[in-house]
Amino acid sequence: MINVDTLKTAFIQAYGAGGHPVQYFFSPGRVNLIGEHIDYNGGYVFPAALTLGIYGAIRLREDSLIVLKSLNTAPLVTVDLNKLIEQYSPDGWANYPKGIIKQLLDSGLPLKGCDILFCGNLPDGTGLSSSAALLVLTAFMLRTVNGDDHVDRAELARFCQKVENQFIGVNCGIMDQFTVAMGKENCAILLDCETLRYKYIPFALDDCSLVIMNTNKKRELSDSKYNERRSECEQALAVIQRHSRITNLCQATLADIETYLTDNVLRRRARHVVTENNRVHTAVNLLEKGDIAGFAELMTQSHTSLKNDYEVTGYELDAIVDTALTAPGCIGARMTGAGFGGCAIALVKTAQLAEFKSAVATGYRAGTRREADFYVAGIANGVSLLEG
Template sequence: MKTLYEQFQNVFGDGGEIKSFFSPGRVNLIGEHTDYNGGHVFPCSLSIGTYAIVRKREDSLIRFYSMNFEEKGVIEVELENLTYEVEHDWANYPKGVVSIFKQNGYRVTGFDVLYYGNIPNGAGLSSSASIELATSVLLNELNRLAVDMVEMVKMSQRAENEFVGVNCGIMDQFAIGMGKENAAVLLDCNTLDYSYSPVQLENASLVIANTNKRRGLADSKYNERRAECERALAQLQDHLDIQALGDLTIEAFEANEHHITNPVDRKRARHAVSENIRTIEAAKQLKAGDIEAFGQLMNESHISLRDDYEVTGDELDALVEAAWSEEGVIGSRMTGAGFGGCTISIVENQFLESFRKNTAEVYKEKTGLSPEFYVVEIGNGAREIKQLSEAL
């Protein structure tokens, strides 16, 4: 924090009250490709994320600076001229948040802000939503707006959808805004009903492994999968009174799957239904403290994503299968959109070193790529860091 304050003063000069904020990254423990199928997700916020050091201005100028993109220098914009500009690159995310706050009628003033993120780049841990929520909480605090967190979550999602033009669901922003230390949040993506389950891993840790495979197929396949699920749903709706695939039990699906005429669409729907049920069950098992049962559901999730949804690919499969063969691994699965990105595993602490070493060797042998490992903790959601601001 001291380094960030010093860098802020180097870039923007001394004087005025300087405040600091933190917004985490997130990982989804289970519940993949369920959000747009009317199902549940089960993410948690992480101890790594985005720091924002900020000072209010008395005029309408905003100056953005990122220590992760120092080559871009200071990006200046006027409050009255917030438009998407390609050359502003990363700064379009916080600009979008300011724009949505203004559209919603909130009065905001100019500010100087320095961002620093320690989320691994391109790992799929949601650095974009992290910077959006960091900006939301700093705007809320600097301008004394008293906006509640769920409203900030919705505005941050709108910034990404409408200003940046990325059609993301609400899970990332919700997990980052509403995260709780040592807990995961079971979220119904349709209603935004949510509940927390304590994540007490005792003598084990969450390990994120990055395949380091570029996710070239993810966007086009994502649209393809959505279309396949929509076709399956439409055929089921001719016979059932349902709004989404997430409304179905396994029994109801199996009794009616013959109505889905395309076998590929049928497989996609089977994943959406079974993954939603697995996710609800996983939250129950964690609440009951049964980590072994939770790990088994993680494994089943990966198999369904591999066989029924077909979004894993060689690299994710190689990394997960290497993990499954290691002693001390309670569960492992892909996390995120698929076709590259990351896996999430629960590993007993005494086997962490051998897990990293052996998994990396097997994975490299199969793919030629070297993975990166991050042992992560579950932290609180986006917030002001008051005690550190006061200490400095």
């Protein structure tokens, strides 16, 4: 278990005692409860920050070096603030904090040298936004330790999205960074990706628990397929815009899709986008009424749409969701994230968690010859400074 005490011990082992005070931070992962592949189509998503995430410890130095070390992965990387900062493939994970450092310097923030230690319990490459958690954590730590006591969290999210788009080269939407920065304990976020207007919605599960199921299938195809889906949605939007005055695909109607899209692939992609956006609004209404069972059913409908219309699930995700839906205590399940591997989520009766995990582990292993991992996660606040 990771906490401030274990972080303190690890930091001293890595960098030694003494010097400036050490400050400790936590940045959550995120799960999108419903509204998948909607953020870049201008609609509404419904994510929440998780109690799983990445911890960071930072201490100022007396020189111009920023030392980056992770307990979860290699290598250790040193950045000289007086030299050009560029992406360098062998630096691996450290390119994310390097991008933040460069962008902060470019924006005029006079950074000081420091030692930084990261460690986390968020599985990498599983669709739980470890990259966004790392970006937001690094930016929040560096701004805090360099004297910014009132970080604008929405601006922080946009800042980190820019780094991922321009320095890392991933053409992602705003949802991940926004959720990591703006999360609220026991609430999901209804987020309009077009305007960034948002509303916190209580996510009270009563006698159920949110279970994250890791397929342990890395998302090798996700980047290429992600770009392909974005292109298909852009094509569908362009066709509909010849006949209807809309600015994003989520504004289309099912009648628009059936009338104007003659290409079957584009029709199915657009149908997922429109119906998924509608499911987000329905989900909020159900949760506000306390209808957890109705929300769970929408989760299952979402997975079916992602499988059949958007085609981003893949064998492992379908196998784990199908197995979960027949397991004891499960009332709904779906993939989450970009797809083609990574994680799925399920709502499960808390009293039957042990039976559920056992049944899904056995069934998934038999169908895929892979081992699944399970995390029972709570809903957390966004990035924060921890009491030391």
